[in-house]
Amino acid sequence: MSQYLTRDELSELVGCQPRSLGCMKRWLERNKWPFEINIAGFPQVSRQYRDARMNGASPRTVARVADEEQEPDFAALET
Template sequence: MNSLGVGTYLTMTELAELVGCRPTSHSCMKRWLTKHGWPYAVNIAGVPQVSRAYYAARMTGTANQSANDGAEDEPNFEALIA
């Protein structure tokens, strides 16, 4: 925790609120985070960990988001022509 008493990572309740699932639905959280391009680490208990700093940057629009943020990949049609 930092000097303000706030942890480095979002709590399970905060992450569940962001994702829209139950705080115990770790698989759901991981799928949503992956689909929407959010970086996360998984701890030894299998719980996804999202940086509070990244969350703040993402929510204010200052984070570097992936170019494919949440978009479905399209097939490489150019490969069919070659």
């Protein structure tokens, strides 16, 4: 299973047609969901973020955890 929502999963979440990319992007922006646009123009939403947000985790906590997983701690290398 992919780490990103499929077109059908995202359209079900948003409540629009699977081909309505503009509708999806507007909904994600309006509801402050983080996403990235892939080369095909499709908004990529993290499955982990969706699960946490739908289970009641605060968006700030979810975003902070996602950021911590992606960036190494370079401070440990400083002398």
